[in-house]
Amino acid sequence: MRVIDFGERTLRRREVLALLGGAAATGVLGLPRQALAAKNGGILKVAAPANPSSLDPATGGAGSDHSILWTIYDTLVEWDYDTLKPKPGLAKWSYPDPNTMVLDISEGIKFHDGTPLDAEAVKFNLDRNRSDQRSNVKPDLSSVDGVEVTGPLQVTLKLKNPDTALPAILSDRAGMMVSPTNIKALGNDTDRKPVGAGPWKFVRWNDNEIVVVARNENYWRKGRPFLDGIEFNIIPENATALRSVVAGQNDMAFQLPARLKPVIERAKDLKLVSSPTLYCIQVYFNYARAPLDNVKVRQAINFALDRDTFVKAALSGLGEPARMTLPSSHWAYAKDVAGTYPYDPEKAKKLLAEAGYKDGLEMTIGGYTDQDSVRRGEVIQDQLGKVGIKLKFTRGTIAEISAQFFAQEKKFDMLVSAWTGRPDPSMTYGLGFDKGAYYNAGRTADPELSKLIQESRASQDLNERAAVFAKIQRFTVEQALSAPLAFQYELDALSAKVKDFQPNLLGKPKFENISLG
């Protein structure tokens, strides 16, 4: 029911927009034309933090790709900016029975090359995502057994097991629709010559330099997009990105570290946007071996960490202390789990003594070399030092250190890193804590947890799902399978002319509402 509710609301909004668009074109409403014209046009110049890994959603892999991908591709399902609750995108969904999902595609949508976005195109995409050798989204769609065309604008997904995480999964890479004509014509070259059905069309991509997109004149949402185009200037160095906005070369820089907040505040004519995200800074544990195979040691670490101080010291106050792997604004946040680990160094020492480490212990930990990671590491080192846990730090690049921790080497006991968040919480728990998951360095999991993760995908009702997630959270928190520290706030710098930018909980900007004043 809830889902249908959203559909109606979106439709209504869409109708209003369509009406407004039509009215503006004909002047029926008698609105001042300039007011509407001002909403349209202009090129937004954005300092983007990373070169895309690919512009084909199925073959790419980096989380930083999304902001660019969303301009070119629309997704089957979308989400609410503040809570990440899924809502209809290119299609509406329903579950006639737990093992069947039906997608009803909106009428009259075309890809940039004129190919109709119909049931055949959706089936083509989903089949490709499920089976192509180069597809990185195969694991996301592992619950899908088959895709059938059941109408010109309807596909039916047969599921191996109930999977209500699919709507959120289809709001991510797996639900980005690419033109079948383009894939058939270009094959692997579509990585660099993408054709989607999104609000903007691909124009140019120079590696490590720029990605350019231009308005899709035939976009299905009438009156959209507002911007004629977007230029993503790739600037990995945060301070340089911000300088480019201060100097007026770019209009916007996003995902800036908290330490740059004073610079934005001091700059003239710059807007600061900061908002909660799912980006969870945390200490990963390898709990398959000593000493972290002992739950008391893991709990001791959780009691020893003063999260409020961490937010102040390591994030300049721009964040939310993390009590579990989901922030308080998320729909599946479990309030009654939040108080499990108040800052209590005495309790930590007691637990360590019970675990047989009365005189403290030394552990190895991996971290990254960038300024922000080093700062985080120092705070953690200090806080754990106070209860007798001495940390031996090894630092290196992300590729190096995370491979040493997560891949075969298993080099450290712990890793200070982050979990960037996923549209559906079951992805977060499945990828991070389930048996054999890559981000679970020890690869082991309690069968009860695996069962709960399965169960979290069984119900369509968000309240029921939230109740299962509460159980999962209680399990991961009480078992102290990791030490979440803080949710980093998104920090963006915008020039004054950028209007209506709205941040989202996923922390990856979308540009659909932006206009240039």
Added chain:
Amino acid sequence: MLNAMRLRIIGRRLLHAVPVVVLSTFIVFGLLKLVPGDVAVTLAGDNASEQRIAEIRELYGLNQPFLVQYGAWLWKAVQGDLSTSLVSSEAVLTSIERCLPHTLLIVALALFTALVIGVPLGIAAAAKPGSWIDGIVMAIASLGVAVPNFWLGMLLVAFFSLQLNWLPATGAASLMKDPAAALSHAILPALALASGGIAEVARQLRSSLVEILSSQQVRTLHAKGLPPSSILWRHGLKNVAVNLLTVISLLANRMLAATVVVEAVFAIPGMGGLIVNAAMHRDFPVVQGVVFTMVLIVVTLNLLTDILYSVLDPRIAS
């Protein structure tokens, strides 16, 4: 100028370049493999599973023996194909063609600045060693060596871009399509890069000039009544030309390496950014391509230096 002797030198040097290129790319390839981290993990993406990572290793031949992988790369490179980036699928040659001009422009401009400012400073200091001019020049030189170029870069941006709004703070433009914009983008990074060079040129020039000016030969010229200016220009400078050439050649090599930092500060899509990004992801075809190109450039620079040596001082050629 290109007599048989010089041609032989050039030929021999070019032959020497082959093992240098092979060895350096082999070493870099080896280092990339030794350092932990795996391009397969990057390629598998955020939702990676062990199984997917293994599939990717298989798909891209990343699980093949080290020598097989290197051999395959070298065989292609010899045929003029520098492969494609594993991460972004762009042809490595295309990336290099786009990035190299940005880097070369900055290095050339920096070298030019180092000479235009460093040479007069060095001469002024050497003309009266121990004088206040000498003192100031040496102080400037010490400062130039000590100041990190990324820090100077940020200062330059703060003043010329953010304060005065004269020059762009970041980015680059194509020299072919828009020379004026390309130059305006390159000035600040080149200045940041040149600071150490100015110091180096001034100091080296000063010390070799002082040495020559205090030599027996010059004392004789003085005794013969030759005016000091003539001694400085005709005898002094001519004799230090070889030294200066050595400094320039070393400087060019060093500046090519130092652009990595300067390019990051100014967000210039040059070779520095290309190799750093590639190394982070263990994207070895790109790393190899950049190393290959840089080695060729350095070998060419050294060859040019040698030829110029033999022109300036025929004794070297023989």
